[in-house]
């Protein structure tokens with residue numbers, strides 16, 4: 324049981340924020356946390372002096388920067404994941420605040436962490452707010468990095484490391500907001516639940532699917548904030564906030580070409596490698612038809628005035644009968660993100676064939692990673708590709724590991740409005756646009772449980788830094804991290820603080 328927040332003699336969000344700051348400002352700077360339960364004793368905390376103090380949660384952000392560096396040093400590359408040490412570290416941070424986190428084992432060695440701030444003796448799950456992020460990261464190829472990907476290195480105003488943004492950065496911002504709320508002692512109008520999940524990156528046996536099957540009651544909520552959307556910086560300032568309310572669905576297709584195996588000195592016309600390569604080349608040049616989902620339509624409506632005149636003109640022409648087709652081509656060519664928001668995409672990702680240099684193999688295979696617009700089905704894609712490939716030696720097989728198709732979150736409720744209002748206010752008046760991510764997140768599982776889940780990684784990031792997620796030299800600008808912590812505190816405080 325978490326300690327019950329004491330009732331506050333004041334109301335109003337502003338006063339709540341001031342008191343929060345007051346409560347946090349004093350003990351933290353001097354207090355270098357010591358090893359707690361599960362905190363690795365050998366992970367030194369960087370002296371917190373690097374994040375610029377740009378806002379009223381500066382001290383908290385510096386403290387959170389230490390947690391983030393510590394978490395980066397706990398290698399949770401997935402596969403294999405091995406999230407338990409990171410789960411224990413997070414639990415240790417929560418315990419030091421007097422909270423009672425629970426470690427939820429999903430499969431041996433792979434656990435999630437959950438903690439709750441109660442608003443009343445009897446929880447109302449339909450009102451609860453869930454702060455969710457994942458503990459695992461994608462692997463890093465050390466030889467391609469300029470620093471140790473698991474060193475938590477601070478350099479030139481950035482914190483480097485695998486997971487600095489995706490998703491240990493977000494996890495840390497959630498943790499900071501949750502702890503700020505606890506420290507404030509504010510009375511809450513709803514339960515607030517912190518959740519760190521495992522196995523998000525491969526959606527395997529330890530992922531939120533099985534976590535929810537085993538432990539749903541531990542984190543049942545009506546609202547959630549997760550990764551999935553971003554604060555997009557262009558030319559040095561925030562252009563817009565993309566607040567994710569929907570996501571595409573991932574699926575995989577195996578392309579299998581079969582021919583006659585034989586001696587490479589006498590090639591035949593049914594060489595499986597040649598048939599596979601021809602099929603993949605056709606698929607690579609193919610564009611699936613454009614379909615506007617309601618969220619993408621609203622996204623482009625909001626985006627048009629933010630772009631230069633030329634691009635703005637083509638965005639406005641996207642759905643017109645006379646110029647639509649040309650506009651769709653211009654917009655798709657201009658941005659891989661926009662292209663992928665408008666249609667199903669099909670990306671060849673792996674190839675395998677052959678075992679010896681002088682033997683023609685009887686079979687060759689490729690994998691296609693497909694990302695479906697919400698509402699589209701993989702069977703339609705297979706039909707279209709079969710027509711396109713049109714080769715009796717080539718067969719398409721859908722793999723059974725497709726992602727979850729979930730309903731969109733509403734753009735009309737209080738939580739969406741609260742996030743949008745705060746984000747726009749805090750990021751210099753930049754508009755908040757509804758966003759349909761081309762990537763998948765844990766939110767699809769939550770939406771299937773009737774959670775109104777929204778995606779917003781709260782750190783302002785430019786294209787160059789966004790591209791480093793899942794790439795080399797992933798890093799987070801310290802100023803963006805501090806700003807993101809501040810914004811997350813405000814979102815959680817204003818939505819869950821009693822009014």
Ligand SMILES: [Zn+2]
Pocket residue numbers: 457489490523550
């Ligand atoms: Zn992620």
